[in-house]
Amino acid sequence: MMRAIVQSKSGLTLIGGGPVGRPALKEALSLAPRVVAADGGARRALALGAEPEAVIGDLDSLDARTRAALPPERIHHVAEQDSTDFDKALRHVSAPFCIGVGFWGARMDHGLAAINALARHPDRRCLLLGGREVCFLCPPELELHLRPGSRFSLFPLGPVTGESEGLEWPIDGLDFAPDGRVGTSNRVSAPRVRLRMSAPRMLVLLPSGALREAVRALAPDAAPAAARGE
Missing domain, CATH: 3.40.50.10240 (Thiamin pyrophosphokinase, catalytic domain)
Known part of the structure; x- marks a missing residue:
């Protein structure tokens, strides 16, 4: 190790x-x-x-x-x-x-x-x-609370599929790949966005103002109180 x-x-x-x-x-x-x-x-x-x-x-x-x-x-x-x-x-x-x-x-x-x-x-x-951006690899499941209308981009780093809630253009049933379909320039359509991915191969790109929320979503037990809204 x-x-x-x-x-x-x-x-x-x-x-x-x-x-x-x-x-x-x-x-x-x-x-x-x-x-x-x-x-x-x-x-x-x-x-x-x-x-x-x-x-x-x-x-x-x-x-x-x-x-x-x-x-x-x-x-x-x-x-x-x-x-x-x-x-x-x-x-x-x-x-x-x-x-x-x-x-x-x-x-x-x-x-x-x-x-x-x-x-x-x-x-x-x-x-x-x-x-003006923050990006991270999407875990198998992710829930973010974001402002409706804000930009939400996805970029595959390998073949991957997924499901979404709260995006203007849902990703359900789509096959993503770096040399095929990508998910850039999507938009948030509801205060809560949920993603489920088939593999850890999808990059999430958000406006930099979403950093605190992204930290809260990725590490809820370790995020400081400021990121948890306390």
Whole structure:
């Protein structure tokens, strides 16, 4: 069994080396205050005043100045080159959910690689926050309370079918695939949206304002009171 470098009973914020807006980071930290950086994301974290308790990766992007600013015991070298630093960080932490910032929106290849990591590790509840969107891999069953009329997109990462309630265009009876039918630009038609999926291969994309509700839905027992509406 792989050793967890960081174990947490609450959410973790994972910071990558891509652009991270202060409002997005503030929102992520309000829900997941413990910080882990993926390799060069450590420099980004320190620049934003969010000191990571661990830096995980192959360390080829960790500059000398950033390394010197952190205690050596916080820096964890994962030598293999078959995965991205986001994948390495995701695999080496244990938490009920993670929010990733700095992995989505800067470069298309980095964004696709981050999505690939979500697909490879469906047991990890991780949300990627970037720009004006939040995305995550849909679990077998999901219930969200959202504003009617808001955008609700689905994108398959492999062959998958499902059922829905509360969407303007239901997905029941449809076969989805990356090279076939996709479900982008759907809309919420009722205050409650329910999804049931045949396999963990469907990406959900929502406006970034739905982050708190998405955290509540993915990790109801670990979501902070702010996400539960308390």
